[in-house]
Amino acid sequence: MSLSLKSSFALLLIIFLVMQGSVAKPKTANWPKLYSEQLFYITEVMLTDVASPPVAARIYAYSNLAAYLIAKESGNGFENKDILEHSYLAEQNWNISDSGISSPEFAGIYAMLKVGESIMPSGYLLKEKQQNWAKTAIKAKIISKKELQAHIAYAETIASKVMDVANKDGYLQLSTLTRYSPQEGEGFWYPTPPAYIAAVEPEWKTIQPFFINELANYAPAPMAPFDMTEGSSFHNQVMEVYNMTIELNDERKLIANFWDCNPFKVEFTGHMAIGIKKISPGGHWIGITGIAAQKAKLSFSETAFINALVGMTLHDAFISCWKAKYDTDRIRPETVINQKIDQRWKPLLQTPPFPEYTSGHSVISRASAEILTGYFGDNFEFIDSSETYFGLPERPFPSFLNASEEAAISRLYGGIHFRDAIEEGVKQGEKIGNMIWEKVKK
Secondary structure, three states: OOHHHHHHHHHHHHHHHHHHOOOOOOOOOOHHHHHHHHHHHHHHHHHHHOOOHHHHHHHHHHHHHHHHHHHHHHOOOOOOOOOHHHOHHHHOOOOOOOOOOOOHHHHHHHHHHHHHHHHOOOHHHHHHHHHHHHHHHHHOOOOOHHHHHHHHHHHHHHHHHHHHHHOOOOHHHHHHOOOOOOOOOOOEOOOOOOOOOOOOOOOHHHOOOOOOOOHHHHOOOOOOOOOOOOOOHHHHHHHHHHHHHHHOOHHHHHHHHHOOOOOOOEEEEOOEEEEOOOOOHHHHHHHHHHHHHHHHOOOHHHHHHHHHHHHHHHHHHHHHHHHHHHHHOEOOHHHHHHHHOOOOOOOOOOOOOOOOOOOHHHHHHHHHHHHHHHHHOOOOOEEEOOOHHHOOOOEEEOOHHHHHHHHHHHHHHOOOOOHHHHHHHHHHHHHHHHHHHHHHHO
């Protein structure tokens, strides 16, 4: 064999041996799809735990934050998109060093699942998902077997740092606060049929927001005062809800059910109560975020960024909305209509177990839509398949703002909100979403 042939053979042998010790990254990995699939496992555990809407938003915020931190540390595409800098988290000493890992994508998703495991009562169900994700990543050549433990160790370190922050946001102290009791007198909230569930998360206003400095700056305009005098603003709104049941066509019924998102829905069969599993309002908008990310073919880093930003926006929007709900403590349409107009009347949707003003879906839908519009642009068309898992058909939308408007008015069609709670809720969410986007886009 000639010298040149020997040299070529040796070079090929070296390349072959090097390749055996590393993994060729898949260039065609659909990271938005993989990310959304793994994130949905967290959603499934929320359904098991019957997480309330504010709690679900908190879980989405912290689990996506873990993925974002790893993506940000990798340095790919974050020159002008620093979430931490514009939130209270800027004061946190993260002390995240360069890990030298080859796949921030694997570690980011693993850390997201790890936070999900730590932050939810039934989070242990995600252990199997973590193992499956590791097997999937090795099979797809995202990482090699020899790299696996280093990636997992790094992901667990980041997840632990995120949980350290989460454990200081006031959530663990909620059980020590004064319990809520319904107020006496007309116009105040009272538990509603069929399960008469106690008020959910009455002290959520004590939780630490990410971006909102003063909750008072995002309070809604005053609601119409309780007044059943014919011709008063409140009486007109009550009658609008009451008469809406007569005006509901099939399309409006579909819209109401599509945006129902009530994790507390209960049906009775004889003496047995059956909980109907439904995605939370925040879960619906996280689903829309994943759909948009896939359509736009985002990178992993961008996918982690927009999911974290929407999750943190949802968290802040719920804190603001829940403060308004328990500050006003307003009666639900079902209660006042049954008391004053028609004892047998029932809304199309089951009334959620918390006060009425403002409409939570109106607030968080608009806030999310403002963030997504800022990121993906106006008139970003998409097909919302978030509810197909729950047996509802897909719905096309010409823009995120259009979807948020439909989500808001769905609460009137469903008979669970008055018009001023919807309209003022939209304004509240718009103000929150715009504030957050203006901060982050700079």
